[in-house]
Amino acid sequence: MSLSFVVADIASELALFAAAGFLLFALDDLAVDIVYLVRRAWRATTVYTRYPRAFAGTLARPARPGRMAVFIPAWDEGAVIGAMLRATLERWGAADYLLYVGFYPNDPATAAALGKMHDPRVRPVQLPHAGPTTKADCLNHLYAALAADEAREGWSAKAVVLHDSEDLVHPLEIALFDTLVERAALVQLPVLPLQSRGSRWVSGHYCDEFAESHGKEMVVREAIGASIPLAGVGCAIERKALTRLAERRGGQPFAADCLTEDYELGLRLGEINEGAMFVRIPAHPGSRALVASRGHFPETLDAAVRQKARWIGGIALAGWDRLGWRGGLGERWMRMRDRRGPLAALLLVAGYGAALLWLQMALAHALGAPVVMQVSPLLAFLLKLNLALLAWRLFVRLCFVTAAYGIGEGLRSLPRTVVGNVIAILAVRRAIAHHVSGRAAQWEKTAHIFPAAEPAQ
Template identity: 65%
Template sequence: MSDLLPTIAAELALFAAVGFFLFAIDDLAVDLLYIARRLWRSLTVYRRHPRAFADRLPPASAGWMAVFIPAWDEGAVIGDMLRSTLERFGTGDYRLYVGHYPNDPWTDEAIASVPDPRIRAVCLPHAGPTTKADCLNHLYRAMQRDEASRGERARAIVLHDAEDVVHPLELELFAALIGRGGAVQLPVVPLPDPASRWIGGHYCDEFAEAHGKELVVREAIGAAVPLAGVGCAIDRDALGRIADAQGGRPFDADSQTEDYELGLKLGQLGHRTLFVRIPAQPGSPAMVASRGHFPATFAAAVRQKARWIGGIAFSGWDRLGWRGGAGERWMRLRDRRGPLAALLLLTGYAAFILYVQLGLAAQLGAPLNWVRDPLLETLLLANAVLLTWRVVMRAAFTGMTYGLAEGLRAIPRLVVGNTIAIFAAWRALRLHLTPGPKAWDKTDHVFPREYRA
C-alpha cells in the first residue's frame, strides 16, 4: 500500500499533465494568432481606413427581415421580450415569427398580450416540446406563406431566443452586411446577475473570451463560424439552399445544436459567415450585440452545457464528420474536445486530492515511498506557466467587456466553470447513450427588469 497510492497519484497526475499541456499549446496557438491579427490590422487596415460604427453604415438595399423566436414554456418572458424588441427595433419592414405549442397556453396568452401586426404567432400542429429546430422549421414554413402572399422574399432570417435583449441597430447592421456573406453573427454578451456572481458570472467570462477572440480567429483562418442561435442573420437564399437539400427543413429537427450545425453547413456550401464586432457609435466601447441572462443555478447550467456538449462533441462528430481544410479540422477538434477536457479535469483534481492526502499522511509519519518523476515535474512547471497565461487572458477579456471587478472574479470562476463542465460532460454522455429522440431540454429564463418596455 505504501507504493500503490503514490503510484496511482503519479499516473493520474502524468495523464492529466500531458493532456493539459497539449490543450494549453492549442489555446496558446489561438492566442498568438489573435494577437498577430490585431497587431497587423492596427498597423495596416486602421491606418488606411477609419474605424466603422454601426450608426454610420451606409443605407442598405430594400428588403424585409423575418425574425424567428421559438418558444416553449416561455410565458414568464416572451411578453416582455416582444414589447422590448418592438420598441428597440422601432419602425421598419420586419416581422417577428413566434413559435409556440397547443399544450402551452401560458406562452400563447403572453404572446397574445402584445397585439401588434408585426407579430406573427405560429402555433405548431403538435404538442410540445419537440426540439428548437422543429419549431424553427414551422416558422420557416410560415415565412414562406407570407412571402407568397407578399410577392417578395425576405432579405434575411434573424434568430433570437425568448429571453434576448436585442440591440436597436441590429436589423440595420444585418441589412447592410448580409449581402457580403451567407450569415452575420454578432457577439453574445451575457448580462451579469448580481444574485449569481459565480454560476451565471462564469458565462460572462467564457463568452467574453470566445466571442472576443476565438470566433475572430476562426474567421481569420477561413474556418466556418458556428452560429450562436441568437443575434445572427442568415441570407434568405443561403438558407433556402440548405432547406432544398433537406426536404424543405433548413433546421435539422434531430439536432440539439441546430444553430452550431447550421453555421458549419453554410461554410461547407461556400457561404462565408461574418463575425462582426462593431461599436454602436463613436465614443462608446459598447458593441452591437445580443444580450440576455444565462442560467443562474448549478443544475440549470449543467443541463444547458450538457446539451451543448452532446450536440457538438458527440452528435456533431457523427453528423458533420471531419470536413474541410486544416483550419476547419483544427477548429472542429477544438469544438469536440469538451468530454476529454472534462475527463482531464476530473483526473487532475483526483490526483491533487490524492497528493494532498499523501502529504498529510507523510507528515504524520506514514511509511510512503516517494519517487521523483523528472518528466512529471517538467510538465507541471510548463503547465503552471501556461495556466498563468490562460488566467491572464481570461481575466483580460472579461475585464475589457465587464470592467476590472468582473475581470478579477473571472480568476476563481475558472474553478466554477471546470466543475460545471465535468458534470455536464457526464450528463451529455448519458443522454447521448440513451436511445430515442431528444426533446427540447431547455432551462427557465428571466427577462431583465431594466430592459422591459
Template identity: 65%
Template sequence: MSLPQLLSAATGELALFAGVGFFLFAIDDLAVDLIYFTRTFWRSATVYRHFPRAFADRLPPPTGRIAVLVPAWDESAVIAPMLRAALARFDHPDYRLYVGHYRNDPATAAAIASVADPRVRAIDIGVDGPTTKADCLNRLYAAMTADEVADAHRFKAVVLHDAEDVVDPLELRLFDRLVERAAVVQLPVVPLLDPGSRWVAGHYADEFAEAHVKELVVREAVGAAIPLAGVGCGLERGALDRLAARHDGRPFADASMTEDYEMGLRLGALGLKTMFVRMAAGTGGGAVVASRGHFPTTMGAAVRQKARWIGGIAMSGWDRLGWTGGLGERWFRMRDRRGPMAAVLLAVGYLAALLWGQLALARALGAPVGFTPSPGLRLLLLANAVLLAWHVAMRMIFTAYAYGLGEGLRALPRLLVGNVIAIAASWRAARLHFGGGPRQWDKTAHTFPRELPAMGRS
C-alpha cells in the first residue's frame, strides 16, 4: 500500500471510530434532554397547577442547629474573607463553622484566627499537611462529634463548603427543613464569571449551567443517587453516623480524590433519599439558592482540577463503587465514567479531521491523494452533525438562561476550550491513576471576590 493510500485508509478508520463513539454519546445525551423537557412540561401542566411553588424565604422558621465543615489547606488568601462573608450572610439563628487547618500551615491558622466570632471553631487537625481533603473532613467530623457530647446538643444537619465559596444567605434555612425529607440535599453550584478568564474559567459556567439545571434533575427523576459537589450540600446528621459506623468512625472516604461524589452515591446505596433542589430565593423572581465561587482561570489549573475529577469519578470510582443499583443508577454511573473514553474520541476525531483536511489540501494543489468517505460513513457524519448542532444549541440555551445572551454565545467557542482541557485532563488522570497517586490533597489556588456577587438568575 502506498503512502497516500495508507493515509486515506487511516483517515477513514479514525473517522469511523470517532463517528460511532460520538453517535452513541450523542444519543445518550439526547435521552437526557428528552426526559428533562418531558418532565418539565408535565410538571408545568399538572403539579404546578395544583400546588404552589416553594420559595426559600417562605420556609417555616428553623428548628435545629447546623454545622458547616470547611476544610482548609494553604488557604490564607481566601479563608478570612470567606468566613466574614458567611457570618454576614447566613440567615439562621443557630450554626457553627468548623474550619480545619494543618499544624504546618500557620498562615491559614492566623487568617482563621483573625475572624473573631464564637460561631467559628478553628480546628487544628493535629497533623502536617496536606493529607487528603477527606481526611481533613473526617477530623472535623470527629471534632464536631466531640462538641456534641460536651454540649449535650446534637446538630440537625452538616453542610459542606470550600474555603473560596460565596455562601447563599438562605441555604441554612433550606437545609434545616429539607434534611427532614432527605439524607442528602445538593444545591446548584454557580461558577462566578472572571472577566480576565472568559475562556478557561468561563467553560465551567457552561458545564455547570447544563449539569445543575438539567442533568441532576434527570438523575433524580430516573431514581439515581445524587452525588455531592462538595459545596452547597447538606447532610442529615444521622446519615453521616450510619456511614461512620461502617467505616471506623470516618464517614468520608480517605482514599478517594472525590470523596464528595462518593458520599452521595454511598448514602443512596444505603437506601437513603438524595435530593437535588433548585429553589427560588423569593417571589421577586430570578435568583435560586445556590453556592457560588470562582473556578480555575488558567489552563494548567483547570487541567489539574479536571484530572482530579476524572481520576476520582471515572477511574477510582469504577474500582471503589462498582456497578450497583437499578437501571437509572447504572445509566448515570456509566455517564459519570465516560470521560476518559470521550477524551479518546475527541483526540481521534481531531486527528481524523486534520488528516482529512491535509489530504484535501494536497489534492487541491494537484497531488494524487485524497479521501472519499463511504456512503455509510457519510450518513454517520451527517447524523452526527445534526446531533452536534442540537448539543451546541442546548449548551448555548442553558448558559444563556443562567448568565445571559452574551455568555450563551460565548459557550460555542468555549466548547473547543473545554475539549482541549478534557483531553489533557484525561491524560493526566490516567498517569496519576495507574502510577498510584496522588495520595494527598491535589488542590488548586483559589480566589475570593472583592465584591460579593449579586444574586443572578442561575
C-alpha cells in the first residue's frame, strides 16, 4: 500500500471521528436553540400580551430594603482596585452597601491603593497568610469579616454581592438586587465583556461567547429548572441562603480548594433547593441596554489560555469529581454540556488534522502526484449535514453578538470562531496537564485593566 493511501485512510478516519462527534454536539446545541425559541415565543404570546415589560429604572422598590455586602477578592490588583472602588462608589451613590475587599500581606501595591480609600463604606480585609491562595479562600475570609461586623455592630446583610476588582458596575445594579433577592435566593445578571480595540480577536472572542451563553444558555437553564451557575461577578446571594450553605460546609460557603468556586456555588445552592433567577432586564423604557456587569477580558493568547484552562479544569475535570451527576434530567443535561470541553477539543484536533492532511493531498495532486482522495458515502453525508448545522450555529451566534455589540462585531464573530477553537484546544491541554499533575489549586490570575472611558449604560 502506497503512502498516499495510508495518508488518505488516516484523514478519512480522523474526519469520520470528528464528524460523528460534531454531529452529536450540533444536535445538542440545536436542542438548546429550540428550547430558547419556544420559550421566547411562549413569553411573547402569553406573558408580554398580559403584562408590561419590566425595566430596572421603574421596578417597584423592595418590600424590605436592606444592606448589601459586596465581596471583592484582590490579589496583585494595585493597578485597578482604586479606580474600580471609586467608580463603584460614584455609580451606586447613597445606596446601603459595604465594599469588603480582601487582600494579602505580601501584596503591598494593593494595600497601598486601599490605604488611599477613605470612604467608610470600603472595608479592607487583610488575610492572615501570604498569597496567592485561591479566590474562594479570600472570599471565605471576607465572609468571616462580614459575620464579625454583623455580630459587633448589630445588623445583618440582606445579600452578598460578588464582583472582581476590574468590574465596571451598573448604576442600577445594587437597587435591582435589593428588590430581586426577595424573590430568589440567587440572582445573576448578564456579563458583557468590554470591547478592546487592541485585541479584536483574542479579547473579542469573549464578547462572542458571553453574548450567546448569557443571552441564550443561561435563559434555557432557568427555563428547564437546572441550577444557575454563578459567573463570579454581577451576582447576589441572599444572606440566609449563604448561611445555610456555610453551615453545610463547616462555616465556609466557598470551596477553598476549587478553581471555579463561583460555578460550584451556584450548583451547590441549587442542590439545597434555593431559588435562582437569571435576569436580563433593560435599564429604562426605550433602551435596549441591559443592567449587566462589564469588564475587560484577557487580551493576549497566553492570558486567555490560562484563564480558559482554569475554567475547564474547575468545571469539566474537577467538577465531575466534586459535583457528580445529581439532579433531574435537565440538570444532568446542563452538567453534561458544561463538561464537554475536553472532548470538544479532541474533536477539533481531529477535524483540523483531517483538513490539513486533505489540503496537503490536494496540493500534491495539483502538482501532479498520484494521490487518490476518496470519501465514503457515510462521511460525505456527515460532512454535508455538519456543514448545514455549522451554518445555523454561526447564524445564531451572529444574531446574539449583533444584538449585544452591533452588526460589525456580529460579522467579526464568524472568523473569530476559529480563534476560540484554538484557544480552547490549548486551554484543554493545559488544564489536563495541571489536573494530572495533582497540583494544589492556586489563584492563577491574569493582568487586569480598568476602562479609561466608561461606556454608556
